[in-house]
Amino acid sequence: MQATHFSDAELADLRAHGIVLFADRVIFDAQPPMPADQIAAVQARCHGALPPALLDLWRTTAGGSLDxxxxxxxxxxxxxxxxxxxxxxxxxxxxxxxxxxxxxxxxxxxxxxxxxxxxxxxxxxxxxxxxxxxxxxxxxxxxxxxxxxxxxxxxxxxxxxxxxxxxxxxxxxxxxxxxxxxxALQLHADPLEPGHSGTGITFLEYVDERRMEHGLSAPLADKLIAFFCQAVTDWRTPLAAGTLAAQPALARQALRDAIDHDDTALTLQLAPLVANLGTALAGSSIPTDYALRREKFAAAAALLESGAPVAPDALESASGNVPAALMRALLDAGAQPDADAMARCVAGGGADSARLIGAALAAQGVDAAAAYRAASATLLRKFTADIAEVRKGKLSHYLGLDGLEAHAERLRTFVL
Structure with a gap:
């Protein structure tokens, strides 16, 4: 990738808008350089000299924001x-x-x-x-x-x-x-990608405000954004070159990206390149857990097709309209049936999957109907309370009022 060069005049213009560059990364809402007396005061409270790189940073800016x-x-x-x-x-x-x-x-x-x-x-x-x-x-x-x-x-x-x-x-x-x-600061996804709402958006909004309300020139803003986006990690090039498997962290990130996009074909392509599909992908969640938690059901099915393991408590991550074929595959792979997951599936529209969980519970000698009644009653109380708070304007819920009411109604009307 060709390096982006900013002239002294451009750097001065960016600084006037609270933006500085350090070690090929962008700091925004950037403060002026830290005064020498403040640096000395910090030094006096440390055992050992402040590292030169930190002094370099503070002589560039006292602080600010990263994204x-x-x-x-x-x-x-x-x-x-x-x-x-x-x-x-x-x-x-x-x-x-x-x-x-x-x-x-x-x-x-x-x-x-x-x-x-x-x-x-x-x-x-x-x-x-x-x-x-x-x-x-x-x-x-x-x-x-x-x-x-x-x-x-x-x-x-x-x-x-x-x-x-x-x-x-x-x-x-x-x-x-x-x-x-x-x-080590990277962008795992392109913030300019349509629909992106994660890392990088705060920075883009800051730049947009400086352009719209404070006179930052459009060409310089575009140049800055292009520079910022050079931090987007590229796993597609090594994938095409056949070298991605030799970069475990990058392969893991690529698989996570495929799951996030619920991309069946890409998940099938990437799964064999991850050395161990039974190790953590995000937090402590293995890939199948992560896909279930994110309700990326096509990717979850692709992982199972690729031989990815399923944790015994995997259904603790399951909710929503889980396809029945996927639920059957999860249970066949060793996922233990769980009445709470059953209730969550009902609420999310996955009645067929809920019945599969109920059948698996019954096969273990559990009174599935009683277990479901208890689990659904607990979940229904929560939805009812949330509905009341949303109506009062005291709660903003990702499902919205209509979604909450639909979830609650499914719980009320489901028959095992």
């Missing part, structure tokens, strides 16, 4: 890390840079006291980015550490009810230095 994907292996999961902020003093975020440093110093002091060990009152790792309280990005400043200068990501675990999510806090290395960490 890229970052995916890491963490605690045996494939985790998306939210690195949307570069912390700076005086921001209106959850905490500003100084606030995060104070927070980390408190944690370090508490840890030293709990472990009865001396502490020099300074940070060995400096928080400088992340997203609210959920995800944080650190750089190691401890001079004697083997990973001095490395960039680390911390992610907060979610409650056990979040199926497929990481349930304990995790820590992983992003890259050996800040420049490489910025290089």
């Amino acid at each position: 890229y994907d970052l995916t890491l292996e963490m605690n045996g999961h494939i985790e998306g890390i939210s690195w949307g902020e570069l912390f700076y003093n005086g921001s209106d975020s959850y905490r500003d840079l100084e606030g995060w440093i104070d927070h980390e110093l408190e944690l370090a002091e508490e840890a030293a006291e709990e472990n009865s060990r001396p502490w020099n009152g300074k940070l060995d790792v400096l928080p400088f980015g992340g997203f609210e309280y959920c995800d944080r990005i650190y750089i190691v400043t401890e001079p004697d550490a083997k990973d001095c200068g490395h960039v680390l990501a911390w992610k907060q675990g979610l409650p056990p009810a979040w199926r497929g999510a990481m349930h304990e806090d995790g820590l992983a290395t992003v890259a050996p230095d800040l420049y490489a960490a910025f290089g």
Whole structure:
């Protein structure tokens, strides 16, 4: 890919609109460079010198916003890390840079006291980015550490009810230095693709506002967007070249993209290139779980056709109008019948699949009718409560009022 060159005049124009470039990535809502006295104040609170790459960043901008994907292996999961902020003093975020440093110093002091060990009152790792309280990005400043200068990501675990999510806090290395960490920021999907609503949209909206309301020239905006989109990962070229299987992370991303688009042919093509279809694809979810959770039923069927394994508790991820043929294949592959999944299928219009689950429960000696009544009553109460809140204007629900009412009506009228 040919490198994009911005003239000094163009870079100055972008900076006037709160946009700077660093390590081939775009920072928007970018602040002016960090004053020397603020850098010195941060340095005074760290054990070891601030890495040169961080100084380079701060002498470019004190902070701002990022809009890229970052995916890491963490605690045996494939985790998306939210690195949307570069912390700076005086921001209106959850905490500003100084606030995060104070927070980390408190944690370090508490840890030293709990472990009865001396502490020099300074940070060995400096928080400088992340997203609210959920995800944080650190750089190691401890001079004697083997990973001095490395960039680390911390992610907060979610409650056990979040199926497929990481349930304990995790820590992983992003890259050996800040420049490489910025290089790890990618776009898993083209934000210019019709219907795209994920990563990159916030940046595009920012640029659009600067163009429409603040005078950013259209040619420069288009050039900037083209530069931004160079971070879109390309798995199609190695797929065409027959080399994708040798790049496991990229092959995994390609399969996830095929599932997200519910593309049967592409899923069938990519599944054999993923070394182990029984390992995590997103969070802790294996590919079949992921496809069910996303209600990508054509892709799920293609995965089963490709020999992908099915977890015994796979139906905990099932809901909606699951095709009966797919449900039969899941049960035949070892998925355990589940009355809650039965109720979710009924609500979503998958009555035939619900009956298959009921038959499987009965074959195990379970009173399927009673189990369904209990599960459907619980789900119906939730839908009824949500309908009331939507009508009051207190809740915005992805199903909408009509969708909620349709789901509730199916539960009321279903006969096993």
